Amino acid sequence: MTAAAPDLSFPRPLCSVDVAIFAAVDDRLQLLLVKRAETPGEPFPGQWALPGGFVDIDRDRDLEATARRKLAEKTGVRSPYLEQLGSWGDSRRDPRGWSATHAYFALIPAEGVTLSPGANAVDVGWFAVTGDGVKPKLAFDHGRIVAAAVQRLRGKVEYTSLPVHLLPAEFTLGELQRVYEIVLGRCLDKSAFRTRVLAADVIAPTGQWRGGANRPAQLYRAKDRDIVYFPRPFEPRKARASKTAR
Amino acid sequence: MTAAAPDLSFPRPLCSVDVAIFAAVDDRLQLLLVKRAETPGEPFPGQWALPGGFVDIDRDRDLEATARRKLAEKTGVRSPYLEQLGSWGDSRRDPRGWSATHAYFALIPAEGVTLSPGANAVDVGWFAVTGDGVKPKLAFDHGRIVAAAVQRLRGKVEYTSLPVHLLPAEFTLGELQRVYEIVLGRCLDKSAFRTRVLAADVIAPTGQWRGGANRPAQLYRAKDRDIVYFPRPFEPRKARASKTAR
């Protein structure tokens, strides 16, 4: 005889995944957004939103797979830095009913990425991050999700090696410092920066050099794909009394 | 005329919330677990698990509400420190089908908490955290969720004021230091600890004193309910060469 299986027919929330994809494009921190189709009945038609969609329980083995699928659809990138950001679920964020979304955030190198809208979207584009968000008003509650993503990114950049994932495989220390400055929105001291990063043992010289109209720079490569934590955050000191007062 | 609403009838994952509830009980960091009922058809009958359950879209206005409901059911505590931990979703974690759970972690003062199994559970209890987890093998993938919760807690304790939430409203600096040591599993220097905590401006003296068989201690109260970040983590130095060599 078969035991009576408990009832699972109660209503379930909708279950989706959204991804906040960041890159350093044109010397600015930018976020990838997609424009929603104008299909009748679709919520927020024509509005910009994070790339995302419902979990497909036949195709996606887990939540991260859904996130990777969305990322690959829009950017073609297959091995980004991908981190879970959090989840947002309530009765009102989606007019179609109680819904919960699992948000991820990704960092990708801007170089060599070609955007494509994919299905469900009519347009894709990079949007400069200003303050805690982005210019256009976003669909759903994506505004607050983006704010959380930006805060998490900025916060972690203060004390981790995260920004290496915004660069291609090989890069110079100068370029690395530049991405840090782009994300943080402030300048860093070169000497202190180099000491920190090299002491953290996150990057290794490739032995190659990048030449230009100046002294060539050592090329480096990220050591681990993982994130490394600095012992302390960047802490700008008060400006010292300048000797050359002017 | 009505626009054709898009089809929402595709299968949805199950959606649940689980809560890792920590307290400092008997001078040890402990985790609250519930024993699952032996109801036929229920997965993992009789096994220990995190308190949790399906989102009830009629009762719960959002995910956090589900977490609070579970917490109150088991402990009666209504205003804990509650933080989202992450989400886990895949096709195999629940034998009943593709399921995603939203995990939270909570810190509560051990004092004055009375446990009750509530519905769906036949027993509740505190389990000492050892290493990254807890003795019994847990239901579902709760083992890895607990590991993530413990790591997050330990990590944050290094550089935040989190442990105040493991204490009752009023406490002495000695007691606060003790909870830090319980969670971190190592001793801290009294002087350094006091300087740090007081400089962080997270607690305020109440004006009251706690007496005993020794010099009375100033009572403090947490200033904000929120978490405060220390400028740097606790960093134990190498032991200095002892003058009294023996």
Added chain:
DNA sequence: ACAATAGTGTCTATTAGACATTATCGA
């Protein structure tokens, strides 16, 4: 007086930022 814990003071190694200096390339 003594045990026990609270609370303070001093010393020092370490560090990271500020800033100056040197190095190395192309034009």
Added chain:
DNA sequence: TCGATAATGTCTAATAGACACTATTGT
């Protein structure tokens, strides 16, 4: 030689930990 950027060195303020010392209660 010059401009530009890379790489390194020096100085110093700040700090956190180690550890000793003092303070205040009950017994």
